Amino acid sequence: MTEEQIDVLNADGSPAGFSCGRTRVHSEGLWHRTVHIWAFDGKGRILFQLRSRVKENNPGLFDTSCAGHISAGDSSVNAAVRELREELGVQKSSRDLEYVFEAKHESVLNGGSYLDNEYYDVYKITLSDVEVESLVPQPGEVDGFVWMTREEFFAKHKLHPEKFVEHPKDFLWLMENA
Template identity: 40%
Template sequence: MDELIDILNADGEPLGTTAIKSEAHKKGLFHATVHIWFYTEDGKILLQKRALTKETHPSLWDVSVAGHIGAGESIVNSAIREIQEEIGLPVKGTELQKIGVFKSIQKHSEQLFDCEFHHTFLVKLKVCLENLTKQQSEVDDLKLISINQFENELYNKELAKQYVPHSKKYYTKILKEIKQLL
């Protein structure tokens, strides 16, 4: 979906302008996204397999839920909306634990230059995997994986190819923060 988003400067501050998402990606304009990582009490992480039709990283495993923040939309409301849309789970803003904002610059092609600030949250998953509803246009599959297996696979050159190539710093921070909550 080509939604209207707020444009940011290279420090993540709003410029007071908007653009449609495809234009921002084409021109490499900075904008904000939300990343929500779900974890369970028994040390598992919820991963989503990106739809085969996705423009970037199709069929790779990724963060539990992610999406663009709409123009004028609050970060928390965006996270709540994306969770509801992608996995059909209603959550309250108080359940979201923000762990940071990560700057990400990825040039996928001449027509797709992602310059994003990922507002990143952790949320305890309190329902069974079977109770989640995948958004067909975004998510091909969902799975729970132990934090230890996830970490081992991320740092294995061959196994890491099944995951979206976020920075090592990003993944290290996510794993550290989840481990502290267990």
């Protein structure tokens, strides 16, 4: 299987004019684009995925409902639709997604061997009751799902921040607007 190719960016977010494999992107800390999708149910609860314990980064931690890299030549919204299908087993169209904001994030993981420099687009989606009942975690990516109200999330995060992948800009949005 060929490694996913990702468009590389300059530090200011503009296209660098070339693509390369995901391994190189993260070993060299090249800037790139990703998506975060926050799913809600009809009661306003937030879906958190439990990252697979076999993931290279942040194994076994609570994370965004789903997220992923934007493949070379693809659009942000198409990547979001693909990630919803792959990680949650949910079939949606681009019209179902609400664009929320773009953020810039830098992190050093795994003792410095994984450099994650990204611009990411955040989307919000509401799942139907049928979709909520039929979520399918992607093997090797997601071990399960947990629904939390905003209050439950902030209380758990305050007591045990080490159990969550940190997304400060997303969390601020969840606190103020979700």
